[in-house]
Amino acid sequence: MATKRMKKKKNTPQKRNSYITRLRELAQEDHPEALYQLGMEYLSGEHLSYNANCAFSYLEKSANHYYVPAMLELAFSYMTARGVKRDFEQARHWAKRALSLGSHEASDLLRQIDYSQVQEASNEKEYQQALKGYQNGDLKETSHLGECYIYGIGVTCDKEKGLALLHEALDQGYKEAAMLIGDTYFFDEELKNDAKALKYYQYGNQDNNKESLYMTGSIYINTYQDYNQGTAYLKKAAQYESAQAAYQLAIFYLGDNPHVPQDTKALKYYLQQALKADYEDAFEFLDYLHNEQSLKGRKVLSLDDFIELSQIAAKTKRPEDLNRLAFDYFKAQQTDLALKYLKEAANLGHEQSLRLLQVLSINKDDPENSLISAASKGDQSDAMNLASFYFSGIIVEKDIEKALEWLHIAYEKGSYEAGSILGEFYLTGEHVTQDTKKAISLLEDCAKHNNMRSLMILVDCYEKGIGVPKNKKKAELLKNRIANLENC
Structure with missing residues (x-):
């Protein structure tokens, strides 16, 4: 805790x-x-x-x-x-x-306790079922019993006994046990051995198992720094419908990794795959790409590409995806379509869409002043929206100075996302005069409030000594915070 x-x-x-x-x-x-x-x-x-x-x-x-x-x-x-x-x-x-x-934390903790007690009863039932299957010679349940011992599901954790049971199932022809042995050697801190993990993932690779192909690619990339082999396995995993592999390839082809050249065509292709598979991180990545292009002026994809990707995302009927598609159509100056999707998002309870519709209805002939009035009276999200509009030229004329002004106002109103963007600007000198001292101050403040962007930027700063003295221990602590937040 x-x-x-x-x-x-x-x-x-x-x-x-x-x-x-x-x-x-x-x-x-x-x-x-x-x-x-x-x-x-x-x-x-x-x-x-x-x-x-x-x-x-x-x-x-x-x-x-x-x-x-x-x-x-x-x-x-x-x-x-x-x-x-x-x-x-x-x-x-x-x-x-x-x-x-x-x-206030106690309420959440009481809910966790109730859930844990229900889960323990379920785990006990799962263990007893696996034990019965093992005693009856069922190889699938023999493998499952091995899992129970490795992870302490309904029984005291005994990794040695768990691995022995998995090997017993594998030796008798149950190939799926190899994947579980590989996972144990890859993910378990006490037993971690990537070479052994790779050996057992190869069993699944022979049958084109998408999970083992993905894990093999990950080991080649993360452990052996072999990006040629790694991406080849990831591509094969994506071919067999691994959304996780497709998502990882999309990130690589953005071009931020020095080992993989930028390829926007491949980026779009693999992101499409991940979005169609409803892979949650892919939707966040699409948001990130929008922000990179609209707030930072980084050319990532064409507007037509963004509309195509947002259309795929919007099929889920999640309000935030409909809202994003509306903004793409605003940028394309297709106002009727923009308003259509904005209304759909608003009808599903999306607050930003609803407020924007209300603002635009006040004075259709002068939307800029309507937005300024709403942002002046409203909260951080209204100011953040207006900053975004000025950066990208949506609804209003593009104006970087005004965008920066409203970004500062959004931060003052409590938007740590706005603060992190400003911190990054001051760190790189993009749109503003470079000021690393001011950048670190902004990023540290936003990181205190668990802003993920700030935490990730600070990891890079402390690892490379950008604006601060190199401090590997501080970087590791920040990485741990990121991991904890991602697991919440």
Whole structure:
């Protein structure tokens, strides 16, 4: 769980020892926050060796002194069997106590506890079914039982036993077990061995299994830096309808990766595949491409290409995709079609579309002043929209200065997406005078509020020393935050 820590100065061994010593002194005096922080140090493994049992002990003492963050962590420990035997009733008890003391997080945690308890019962049933199948000689269930042991589904985790069961199924001709063995060697941190993973993915490759082809391509690219082999496998995976492979190829062909040359025709082709397969990340990537072209002036695809891709996306009838298609038609000066899709999005509850329709209806002869009036009185989204219109020339005449002005206003109104775009501009000198100090300040502020764009840019800054001293540890911490946000 996300927690706040005491602010610490530069992390030298002497100061680390002093910090831990001081925590221990305060903990002996039953200082609630110190007890909590000491427990969290045992969980983080940063200053003390990881020890979930010790962590639980300190968290329990802190919670008994009515310290709400400790109550939440204690509930989480009982829910996940972290340093203590799993006990859903105790988890609920501590979450409810935190809720009674005003914790907003406790409501979400109580829902997680309910879900986890239902899931545990389901896992137990799944394990018993797999065990019965294994005892009856069912190779599919033998493989499934191996999964249960590897991932602790309904049974205590035993990876060695799980792999043995998967090998037993594979040796008797159940090829699908090879994919699971490959996944274990690729994804499990303790057993990670990419060479072994690759060996077992090859079983699936012989039968053109799209998942194993994709994973093989990923290993060649990420582990061996062999982009020729890697992209060849990804293309074959996409050929066999792997939306994930198609999406990855679309990203590569954008041209941001120095190992893969830009190819807008291939970018469009593979993005089409991923969108048709309703691959969620592909829709976000299409948004990203729109922003790159409209906000940053980067030539990615033609307007006709964008309309074609947005039409595919809009078939899902998701309001945000209909809204995007409307904007493409506004840019193409096909106002009737733009309004048609804007109305469709508004009817499905898309707030931006509804507000834009309302604004445009106020003064059809002077849409610019109507938009300015709405953005001045409205919230961050209205200001952000107007900035976007000025950048791309949608509805109003293109005007970069006015676009920047409204981007600043959007940030002041609380749009961290606007702040991250401004930060990137100041970092690169695009549209503005380059100012790395101002850029980092903006990006750090937006990153504090979990803005994904800012976090990713800062990773690059700390890895390469752009505007800040190189700091690999800080870059890794930011990467971990990104991973946690993506898994939420």
